[in-house]
Amino acid sequence: MxxxxxxxxxxxxxxxxxxxxxxxxxxxxxxxxxxxxxxxxxxxxxxxxxxxxxxxxxxxxxxxxxxxxxxxxxxxxxxxxxxxxxxxxxxxxxIAECAAHVAQLLGRTYSVVTTLRRSVGAIEDRLLLAGQRARCASVRATGLGTAELDADPDAAVAAVVEQARLAVEVDGAEVICLGCGGLAGLDEAIGARLGVPVVDGVTxxxxxxxxxxxxxxxxxxxxxxxxxxxxxxxxxxxxxxxxxx
Amino acid sequence: MxxxxxxxxxxxxxxxxxxxxxxxxxxxxxxxxxxxxxxxxxxxxxxxxxxxxxxxxxxxxxxxxxxxxxxxxxxxxxxxxxxxxxxxxxxxxxIAECAAHVAQLLGRTYSVVTTLRRSVGAIEDRLLLAGQRARCASVRATGLGTAELDADPDAAVAAVVEQARLAVEVDGAEVICLGCGGLAGLDEAIGARLGVPVVDGVTxxxxxxxxxxxxxxxxxxxxxxxxxxxxxxxxxxxxxxxxxx
Amino acid sequence: MxxxxxxxxxxxxxxxxxxxxxxxxxxxxxxxxxxxxxxxxxxxxxxxxxxxxxxxxxxxxxxxxxxxxxxxxxxxxxxxxxxxxxxxxxxxxxIAECAAHVAQLLGRTYSVVTTLRRSVGAIEDRLLLAGQRARCASVRATGLGTAELDADPDAAVAAVVEQARLAVEVDGAEVICLGCGGLAGLDEAIGARLGVPVVDGVTxxxxxxxxxxxxxxxxxxxxxxxxxxxxxxxxxxxxxxxxxx
Amino acid sequence: MxxxxxxxxxxxxxxxxxxxxxxxxxxxxxxxxxxxxxxxxxxxxxxxxxxxxxxxxxxxxxxxxxxxxxxxxxxxxxxxxxxxxxxxxxxxxxIAECAAHVAQLLGRTYSVVTTLRRSVGAIEDRLLLAGQRARCASVRATGLGTAELDADPDAAVAAVVEQARLAVEVDGAEVICLGCGGLAGLDEAIGARLGVPVVDGVTxxxxxxxxxxxxxxxxxxxxxxxxxxxxxxxxxxxxxxxxxx
Amino acid sequence: MxxxxxxxxxxxxxxxxxxxxxxxxxxxxxxxxxxxxxxxxxxxxxxxxxxxxxxxxxxxxxxxxxxxxxxxxxxxxxxxxxxxxxxxxxxxxxIAECAAHVAQLLGRTYSVVTTLRRSVGAIEDRLLLAGQRARCASVRATGLGTAELDADPDAAVAAVVEQARLAVEVDGAEVICLGCGGLAGLDEAIGARLGVPVVDGVTxxxxxxxxxxxxxxxxxxxxxxxxxxxxxxxxxxxxxxxxxx
Amino acid sequence: MxxxxxxxxxxxxxxxxxxxxxxxxxxxxxxxxxxxxxxxxxxxxxxxxxxxxxxxxxxxxxxxxxxxxxxxxxxxxxxxxxxxxxxxxxxxxxIAECAAHVAQLLGRTYSVVTTLRRSVGAIEDRLLLAGQRARCASVRATGLGTAELDADPDAAVAAVVEQARLAVEVDGAEVICLGCGGLAGLDEAIGARLGVPVVDGVTxxxxxxxxxxxxxxxxxxxxxxxxxxxxxxxxxxxxxxxxxx
CATH class of the missing domain: 3.40.50.12500 (Rossmann fold)
Structure with missing residues (x-):
């Protein structure tokens, strides 16, 4: 294949x-x-x-x-x-839609942690059009742009973990989707710190x-x-x- | 201006x-x-x-x-x-969003009459993203493509009137939006036959x-x-x- | 006209x-x-x-x-x-519906800032019935009644600005609607302080x-x-x- | 009491x-x-x-x-x-809200059969504002005005039964609400012909x-x-x- | 009966x-x-x-x-x-559905205060299936399990009052439903402290x-x-x- | 595995x-x-x-x-x-949820064809709770019970094809999900007659x-x-x- x-x-x-x-x-x-x-x-x-x-x-x-x-x-x-x-x-x-599909096989609700606040609406809209918004607890932004996330993986992990924790504790998310193709490969490092499943869209x-x-x-x-x-x-x-x- | x-x-x-x-x-x-x-x-x-x-x-x-x-x-x-x-x-x-905004100033519900059936979903999605879907009674297709509608205004009017009538009688629409930029200029002819307001998106x-x-x-x-x-x-x-x- | x-x-x-x-x-x-x-x-x-x-x-x-x-x-x-x-x-x-229509031509989401908390539900209901609730980020109250807002424009501006700022920063609003006919005329003063479009319903x-x-x-x-x-x-x-x- | x-x-x-x-x-x-x-x-x-x-x-x-x-x-x-x-x-x-509340204690879905088509939207809106619209399969009109329904109970029963049957067979309703105060007292006669519970709002x-x-x-x-x-x-x-x- | x-x-x-x-x-x-x-x-x-x-x-x-x-x-x-x-x-x-029905006869919105956070989703789902979720402002958890609530009524009252107050002040609830059969009998004690109607599902x-x-x-x-x-x-x-x- | x-x-x-x-x-x-x-x-x-x-x-x-x-x-x-x-x-x-997930990877909308009419609501509810209802065009019943579908595969195929065709032509479905575990193995036969993807939940x-x-x-x-x-x-x-x- x-x-x-x-x-x-x-x-x-x-x-x-x-x-x-x-x-x-x-x-x-x-x-x-x-x-x-x-x-x-x-x-x-x-x-x-x-x-x-x-x-x-x-x-x-x-x-x-x-x-x-x-x-x-x-x-x-x-x-x-x-x-x-x-x-x-x-x-x-x-990849956004696939992350949502997989997330919903693992928990009752999920959140997305993405880059800039301006991208939150775009992701919400894509999930809405794909029929995958009903169980989305929130889309949260780290405030780091795609290039920034890509350039500094450690900072990326820290920023994502911070927002993901709020998604779980405040928004009631049970699964986290990494909302940027540039975060591929960091899902295990992030999941290890959070105690909830972390889904990377590419994989x-x-x-x-x-x-x-x-x-x-x-x-x-x-x-x-x-x-x-x-x-x-x-x-x-x-x-x-x-x-x- | x-x-x-x-x-x-x-x-x-x-x-x-x-x-x-x-x-x-x-x-x-x-x-x-x-x-x-x-x-x-x-x-x-x-x-x-x-x-x-x-x-x-x-x-x-x-x-x-x-x-x-x-x-x-x-x-x-x-x-x-x-x-x-x-x-x-x-x-x-x-123009799709503007047609919907104006339609909702004129009636409790509205329908869109557009070209091909394959475009129905795309229009529904645009209205959904614009927050204008709640009072949309239906999006109906004439089955004529954009070029066909443009080439034969008489056939366009007849086809739109047929679907618009179903929108009013079956779907409960109170206003009709013309769902194709190529229908510009035909709103009066269509409205005269229907007895409901007809909104053209361009105007x-x-x-x-x-x-x-x-x-x-x-x-x-x-x-x-x-x-x-x-x-x-x-x-x-x-x-x-x-x-x- | x-x-x-x-x-x-x-x-x-x-x-x-x-x-x-x-x-x-x-x-x-x-x-x-x-x-x-x-x-x-x-x-x-x-x-x-x-x-x-x-x-x-x-x-x-x-x-x-x-x-x-x-x-x-x-x-x-x-x-x-x-x-x-x-x-x-x-x-x-x-005017409530018109403010919402105009707001949605200017931004992805909007909030309303109104008078008393008891009026929040009534405004939400009117927007719901008009099919304009989907992109409403929030309806917020200043806690001042209609007569109070009318009597002291400076206090009105300050109270509206405070809630409007929360609407933008917390609720994700991109446009603010002034939720009281008595605020007519204050939209420019309020908009100047906020950096987002402010829509007055009457105008x-x-x-x-x-x-x-x-x-x-x-x-x-x-x-x-x-x-x-x-x-x-x-x-x-x-x-x-x-x-x- | x-x-x-x-x-x-x-x-x-x-x-x-x-x-x-x-x-x-x-x-x-x-x-x-x-x-x-x-x-x-x-x-x-x-x-x-x-x-x-x-x-x-x-x-x-x-x-x-x-x-x-x-x-x-x-x-x-x-x-x-x-x-x-x-x-x-x-x-x-x-009474509209109470009919809906009772109906939902008796079946998974309900429909309302009312008077004129122009009243359908008003009833839908009232149910929406009361938070009772989600399980409403339809609101159907007999085409008879309030005074007509009141004046001729036999015609009222026949007209309601006709629409109620469509509500059950086409719309999937499991309970029927009589959508007019003037139908009070006819619920048993109507229910006997339909085989589904019929709820009168007044009672x-x-x-x-x-x-x-x-x-x-x-x-x-x-x-x-x-x-x-x-x-x-x-x-x-x-x-x-x-x-x- | x-x-x-x-x-x-x-x-x-x-x-x-x-x-x-x-x-x-x-x-x-x-x-x-x-x-x-x-x-x-x-x-x-x-x-x-x-x-x-x-x-x-x-x-x-x-x-x-x-x-x-x-x-x-x-x-x-x-x-x-x-x-x-x-x-x-x-x-x-x-009882959950009945509490919601009664609550909506008394106020524009209601919240449920229940036991553990893990039960929040289950209650939301039951209300959703019963068509009673639209006016639910929130479902909040005290963090106490069913047996704990049952064993210590005073602690139960205190914990419920704390969450109910947040439901009213933050979430905009106007009525509180007691979200656990084991709270039966405590509605008056809780209502007296809150100033809003408190509905017990069993009664x-x-x-x-x-x-x-x-x-x-x-x-x-x-x-x-x-x-x-x-x-x-x-x-x-x-x-x-x-x-x- | x-x-x-x-x-x-x-x-x-x-x-x-x-x-x-x-x-x-x-x-x-x-x-x-x-x-x-x-x-x-x-x-x-x-x-x-x-x-x-x-x-x-x-x-x-x-x-x-x-x-x-x-x-x-x-x-x-x-x-x-x-x-x-x-x-x-x-x-x-x-399997119902998995069928819906896969269907939505293949088309904008999907329908389910199931057994008895009484099961329609149960399937709608399961999809609703799984957050997969937004793009469900319809759930349709063949009128055959689980045992009947299982006993006569030819009759099952014919009955499913009939309802699936209505789902596509009337309800606007683009993908069909087989709504009964007992239909496992018939997806290819059904898909061959319909010209749309057919998803079996078990596979x-x-x-x-x-x-x-x-x-x-x-x-x-x-x-x-x-x-x-x-x-x-x-x-x-x-x-x-x-x-x-």
Whole structure:
């Protein structure tokens, strides 16, 4: 089984870290194929960057020529999953949604701990659209941006633990989801300090991709995610326009 | 007052029709500045095209050099409003949301009549995110795509009237919103046959833009729609990459 | 365009202050016609007074003989809008609902800051019935009654700013609505201290009335707000009964 | 125990019929004191008439000089309960809410069958505000007005049975509430034809009033329903103004 | 009228205390028949014990040979009501649900104060399933287990008062429900300290049972609570298996 | 990895069929350990039987002496998952919830097709409690009981296809979940006729169990699902009482 793991930002080092996390939990026989988009932001902390990443990720996947069995979209709370589900036939898994699905198999409620306060609403909205908001106790922000979390893992762990503890004690969360692709790999360190299950979206999505593919299931094409209807396109794919990486 | 009216698709004729509708209701002293994106689809009937339009519209607005007092985003149910609110300081108005706001000033419930069945979910989601879903009785589809509705106004009117009547009689709607930017200009013909108020999103948005600007109000920059944080960008704006229109 | 601006309480000075606010934002050519009911409370801080005002306002409007293009009901959280929509053909705009509509065009969430704690539930209920509660972060009370807020504008500003700050910092509000007709005129002073948009219901309603009238739209008469069915009435209009002002 | 049973309309014959129903289920020692308001509509089929009744009922109760242990407000879906709870110390029971409470003790879901289609929204709103909407399968209209239902009991039974059957078979209701005070006394005839429990609001409210009074409980005065704050009133009580009945 | 009052736990002393509470509010002519299950836990503080009690209570009621007019299930937040409604023809009343129903007749919002934090979710879920969650301001825990509350009434009162005060002041509750069958009899002592109505589920259920029986109503058998379909059973009733008490 | 697969009913043939389905999708190295309870119903079509199964399943699992890595509870819409999560340390997966989780990874909405109409509410309630109801388009009944579905697979397929088609065409479902453990193994036959993904709960749960175990995660023990507090038990485990199978 080949899983295409798409980092939404242009930071190839972060792509590598995510791939390492993914490989650590992948079953024998599962190949992780990492992909970095050709344009966009090197870290994503707002709606503009998120929308840009949605298109950059679709552009990157459209121009990949190898077969794969599933796509994991590794932006936590980013846009784009619904569009990708139209472009490809194989299952598409969003890490925020997968974290929520796994969390709800483990506890009655869950919270997300993410980066900046401005991202809280975006994550709430993604969970709402995925039908996964009812048991979300809270989405909390550490106040550190994606790049900051990525740059200093120790500070990241400390900041996440602080907010996660409040989520458990004040908001009533029973499971914590790490709300940033850049936190991949820190779930054990964080969980060890908290005494509650900690779910990382990238690894959750890899395992759920294996489950769905193993069940022989694919995205429903009957309505919302049918292939694009073929309206005339100008400039697509965008990375063919010119000098993008 | 100058209102930038952005068509999400690349169809300049549709831009022109929208601008004509907008000018017909604009107050004296309001200038409508139409804008067509440089890349994307010439009609939008799926999530992929919608996400592409979100970025194309942000690209187009980013590269316009004239001052304006508000932006009207003329895609019904398309993505992107949250990103645009970060990129500009002036109020940003989405036509689906504006149609819903006006409809709820006129009746206890409203329905939307749109194009293809696959777009129903996308419109429901946009209304949900805008906090405007509670009094939405239904979103109904005519089964005609955006280009079809645009090409044959008589057929468009008939198809919309049929679904709107069901919305009123079966779903309990008291107001009808026209769920496609390409229906601009047909609201009176449709309303005359139905006996209920019919709201067109483009004209609603123009008038709400005047209202908000007239009140001296602007988008809140305290959290969700603060300016982008300045992460490094590759390839932005995209239309500078190469040969796009 | 003539807009009938109805104060729900019997305090003519407050009617005058509201009219001044309304005129300050009205477009050229819009005439504001203020109206004070003939019976009821001189300030409204409970359900009993609110219900009484609903009938007093309908009584007053029923007995006005001049033509007008819209009715603005200037009680924040008061009852009666649905009844007025049955009695008149022109659009009817409630200031609490209009404040919420405008707020949601400016930010992802909003809070209301009002008078007494006992009014919080009434405002929540009005927003709920209007389908505008989903993005309401909170309704907060200053602890000052309507008359107190009206009597001491400086104290009113300070008390509102204190609660509004908590709404932004604790509840996650991005826009503040002033939850009392008597706060009309203080929105700029309050907004200047907060750094978030502040919406006054009276001015919002005037501008939305202009928008709706400008669109050529009227209240839907197909169901909920059809004219009264003509059941026999005793004692209506009430102000004809006797010695009321 | 004395229960004040207030008919919201001015039709004394309907007051008498309600009182007869109430007495038929009242426990030994419970006295039913019927009351008809001095002004308003002789049947209530719209919001205007409903608001008028809310004030007329408060006026009537305010001017009754005998002691009572509870107030039953016998308008199904009418306004006013919150105001009455401020004016009196004893428990106040609304018949629509009481029907819903009892229905939910008997089945997983319930529907209401009422008069005109225009009243459906008003009843939905009242149930929503009372926190009783979640298990409401539907509110259905017979198309007959209050006066029509009252005038022809056989036609009323047939019309209610037809809609109730649809509520059970199509909407999944397990209990039916009779959505009009004028249907009091027909619950057994209707229930016999349907095979599901049929709840009449007047009798339900009388029995719930006995239950609450028997428990020694009264309306909470800590916040929403505290006594009116004493703002100056003009013209209250209204029936003292002049020639009202 | 004979009301079967079933304690879900095996603690006969607690059954006796509940029966005493019930008798104190029962109307003349109402006989309270207490019942203790033959197996299960002697106090219930978790889902395992709660599920066990559901079956033990059904077992006990199935093997009672005397006629009764209603069943009161005296576990606050315990499972089983839906099953019991299938097994018997008479009305079945759950004390948590009955407390919520009565509370909502007395105030706009209510809170529950219960035992351990782990029971909060179970009570929220029961209220949700009963359609009674919308006006629930909060469910708060004292941190004392069922047995502890039962053993030391003074400590129980103090702990409940502390949380109830927070429910009123912080969460906005207007009525308090005592969230544990073992608190029966303490409602007056607690209410006296709080100034808000305090509802005990056991007494509320007894009075509601009288109301429903007095109305001549029974559980709807049309769908969810029809008699069991007669699938073959092994080992039922369980208490016939062997040496249970 | 060893997965304990617990059939809630006493029908060992159905346990065998479920185990065969489970093994067909299990990964290499995953052992399926089937378990049949010692008491209860041989098919489950009501709340009484469901509650009984919850306790019978906990009884059976409590008395199994071999180690396992996860428990799959194979009753669709049955009670008990929360209790099992307290009794064991390993992850516990309910097939109704797992079907919903997988379905939502594949389409925007899903419907469940189940057995008798009386079970619709029970399934809706289970999905509601699991936080998985928001995107559930409908739960539809074939009208065939569990034993009937099990006895005649061809009739089962035809009946499920008929309701599933209505779910897709009328209710807007994009994925179908088979709402009965007894339908295990028919998903492919049904999916082939419908053109939408069909999810079987047993196989979904097995694959999700592998995913969760593979991620090294376990049930949160911080609150709702902590081990039972140790209240004294009478008669537990129940199957030790006497002559049960």
């Amino acid at each position: 080949r899983i295409l793991l798409v980092n939404p930002n242009t930071n190839a080092a972060m792509t590598g870290a995510m791939a390492a996390s993914a490989r650590a939990v992948a079953s024998p026989g599962t190949e992780i194929v990492p992909l970095t988009p050709r344009f966009g932001a090197d870290a994503i902390d707002c709606n503009f960057e998120s929308y840009l990443s949605a298109v950059a990720v679709m552009d990157a996947v459209s121009t990949v020529d190898t077969g794969f069995d599933a796509v994991v979209m590794a932006g936590f709370g980013e846009h784009g999953r619904e569009g990708m589900q139209e472009l490809v036939d194989v299952p598409v898994l969003d 959750a999505a890899v395992r759920l991709a294996e489950a769905v593919v193993g069940l022989g299931l694919r995205t429903s094409k009957v309505c919302s995610y049918a292939p694009p209807p073929g309206n005339a396109l100008t400039g697509w794919p965008l990375s063919h326009l010119g000098g993008a990486r | 100058r209102i930038l009216l952005v068509n999400p698709n690349t169809n300049a004729a549709m831009t022109g029709a929208m601008a004509a509708s907008a000018r017909a209701v604009a107050s004296p002293g309001t200038e409508i500045v139409p804008l067509t994106p440089r890349f994307g689809a010439d009609a939008i009937d799926c999530n992929f095209e919608s996400y592409l339009s979100a970025v194309a519209v942000m690209d187009a607005v980013s590269t316009v050099d004239t001052g304006f007092d508000a932006v009207v985003m003329a895609g019904f149910g398309e993505h992107g409003r949250e990103g645009m609110q970060e990129l500009v300081d002036v109020p940003v108005l989405d 609603a948005a123009v008038r709400l833009a005047e209202a908000v600007v007239g009140l001296g109000l602007r988008t809140s920059k305290v959290c969700s729609y603060a300016p982008p944080p300045g992460n490094a960008l590759t390839g932005w704006p995209l239309s500078h990459l190469g040969g796009a229109r | 003539r807009i009938l601006l109805v104060n729900p309480n019997t305090n003519a000075a407050m009617t005058g202050a509201m009219a001044a606010s309304a005129r300050a934002v009205a477009s050229p050519g819009t005439e504001i016609v203020p109206l004070t009911p003939r019976f009821g409370a001189d300030a409204i801080d409970c359900n009993f007074e609110s219900y009484l005002s609903a009938v007093a306002v309908m009584d007053a409007v029923s007995t006005v003989d001049t033509g007008f293009d819209a009715v603005v009901m200037a009680g924040f959280g008061e009852h009666g809008r649905e009844g007025m929509q049955e009695l008149v053909d022109v659009p009817v705009l409630d 919002a309603a005037v501008r939305l009335a202009e928008a709706v009238v400008g669109l050529g739209l009227r209240t839907s008469k197909v169901c909920s707000y059809a004219p009264p069915p003509g059941n026999a009435l005793t004692g209506w209009p009430l102000s004809h009964l006797g010695g009321a002002r | 004395r229960i004040l049973l207030v008919n919201p309309n001015t039709n004394a014959a309907m007051t008498g019929a309600m009182a007869a129903s109430a007495r038929a289920v009242a426990s030994p020692g419970t006295e039913i004191v019927p009351l008809t308001p001095r002004f308003g509509a002789d049947a209530i089929d719209c919001n205007f008439e409903s608001y008028l009744s809310a004030v007329a009922v408060m006026d009537a109760v305010s001017t009754v000089d005998t002691g009572f242990d509870a107030v039953v407000m016998a308008g199904f879906g009418e306004h006013g309960r919150e105001g009455m709870q401020e004016l009196v110390d004893v428990p106040v029971l609304d 339900a409210a009388v029995r719930l009033a006995e239950a609450v009074v028997g428990l020694g409980l009264r309306t909470s005065k800590v916040c929403s329903y505290a006594p009116p704050p004493g703002n100056a009133l003009t013209g209250w009580p209204l029936s003292h103004l002049g020639g009202a009945r | 004979r009301i079967l009052l079933v304690n879900p736990n095996t603690n006969a002393a607690m059954t006796g205390a509940m029966a005493a509470s019930a008798r104190a509010v029962a109307s003349p002519g109402t006989e309270i028949v207490p019942l203790t299950p033959r197996f299960g836990a002697d106090a219930i503080d978790c889902n395992f014990e709660s599920y066990l009690s559901a079956v033990a209570v059904m077992d006990a009621v199935s093997t009672v040979d005397t006629g009764f007019d209603a069943v009161v299930m005296a576990g606050f937040g315990e499972h089983g009501r839906e099953g019991m409604q299938e097994l018997v023809d008479v009305p079945v009343l759950d 509320a259920a007894v009075r509601l049972a009288e109301a429903v029986v007095g109305l001549g109503l029974r559980t709807s058998k049309v769908c969810s609570y029809a008699p069991p379909p007669g699938n073959a059973l092994t080992g039922w009733p369980l208490s016939h298996l062997g040496g249970a008490r | 060893r997965i304990l697969l617990v059939n809630p009913n006493t029908n060992a043939a159905m346990t065998g069929a479920m185990a065969a389905s489970a093994r067909a999708v299990a990964s290499p190295g995953t052992e399926i350990v089937p378990l049949t309870p010692r008491f209860g119903a041989d098919a489950i079509d009501c709340n009484f039987e469901s509650y009984l199964s919850a306790v019978a399943v906990m009884d059976a699992v409590s008395t199994v002496d071999t180690g396992f890595d996860a428990v799959v509870m194979a009753g669709f819409g049955e009670h008990g998952r929360e209790g099992m999560q307290e009794l064991v340390d390993v992850p516990v997966l309910d 979904a749960a097995v694959r999700l169990a592998e995913a969760v175990v593979g991620l090294g995660l376990r049930t949160s023990k911080v609150c709702s699902y902590a081990p039972p507090p140790g209240n004294a038990l009478t008669g537990w485990p129940l199957s030790h009482l006497g002559g049960a199978r």
